[in-house]
Amino acid sequence: MTAHYITGLDIGGTKIAATLAGRDGLLQRQTQPTVLSGTEQALPQQCIAMIDAMCAAAGVPPAQVCAVGIGSTGPFVQRDGLLALASPNLCGRQSGASDLPNDWDAVPLQQMLLSRFEQVVMCNDAVAALNAERFFGAVQTEDHCAYVTWSTGIGFGLCVDGRILHGKHGNAGHAGHMLMTDASDARCGCGNRGDVESLVSGRNLARRHGRDTAALFAAARARSPEEYALVAEAARWLGRALYNVTAMLDTRTFVIGGGIWQHHGDWLRPLLLQELAGRLPALTAEVRLIDAELGSLVGDIGALCQVMPTEWVTHWRATRPWES
Ligand SMILES: [Zn+2]
Incomplete structure (x- = not known):
């Protein structure tokens, strides 16, 4: 598979940062407050809409986005063999504080994104940050x-x-x-x-x-x-x-x-x-x-790292495109 474009999602309890990248660097970055109300599909729908919006802004056909890397507040649970978010920062039923405006048990993020994208890899946000520091930091x-x-x-x-x-x-x-x-x-x-x-x-x-x-x-x-x-x-x-x-x-x-x-x-x-x-x-x-070393970009780069083709990694190490 030749990757044309990849996207990263850094999902926190208050904010989602989405990035679109090509072989030569970052093309788009958007942030939005995390949607925490509606059905359990609301947050994945928000993620897909953010990716579509970035593609539109960059003039990239969404069909050319072949992979999504996610770093998210955890923990995760398995639903139908795929990872779902069961974070107490997102899901009302997982929260000890119960101050969230939803009764979500688990958000089927990997499943919903796989309905649109060929490859979806997700990990805990600190593990994503470790990836970033291992790759480039x-x-x-x-x-x-x-x-x-x-x-x-x-x-x-x-x-x-x-x-x-x-x-x-x-x-x-x-x-x-x-x-x-x-x-x-x-x-x-x-x-x-x-x-x-x-x-x-x-x-x-x-x-x-x-x-x-x-x-x-x-x-x-x-x-x-x-x-x-x-x-x-x-x-x-x-x-x-x-x-x-x-x-x-x-x-x-x-x-x-x-x-x-x-x-x-x-x-x-x-x-x-x-x-x-x-x-x-x-x-x-x-x-x-x-x-x-990667400071405020560690979440974005960590999300992207998980689906970044090896050839891009070598190229990014040489050119450090996130610094420009
Ligand atoms: Zn704790």
Whole structure:
């Protein structure tokens, strides 16, 4: 199959970003608020409409789009052998908070897109980001690595022996929902209390503190005692999660992205490293934390990477078209 054009969908609980790409680079990018009402078909219909709109804007016949790569908020479930979205950020029946305007159980995304496109590959958004950093970013030559996003939520993508892990339903890397403590009333959107995301994510910290995430982290950076204590505790929990991943997978490099890390990684990094330092040195001595390189494009490129022809990858590595 010769690919003429491919599209990527980066699907979050609040926003969908869609990209259209050809061999020489990105042609179109559109964002829309995620449709969360109507039937379970509403969100896939929105995705198809966004792809059609991009094709129209670029003058590309939709029939020449042969593949769709998706990075989405997870987790996924299987329906009729295909992956459906069962994220608590999208589906009312999966949400512990039940503040969503729908009663969706699972969104049949792969099935509906396959009715229009020849190839549809989807993975968790942090796994997509790991793909992007493996293809074009900070860990192109590191076979023992994990991507971590520290943002409104927490996400992990895992790579062992050069292979990105997927799991039985594409849910490998949901380490943000690892349980850390019973002694916390912090609650995650998944319904868990005391899991990593409940203790660490920007949204949950802000909610517990009753203020805006950016203001909370700015105050913590300025060493305002109450805010600093809350954020430093969160950093220690995340550092401990990195230790746990290292203990399981013998990871060497964590490549970290997400809005909070982009703005505050400089002073949070030592707090995370403290939780690795000295613990089981045979496992942790070589562990390093590095910054993601693709920044705000990591979601778009991660979605595209999953369906990008090998020949394009070589070409994009040489020309870095996303930088122009
Ligand atoms: Zn959770």
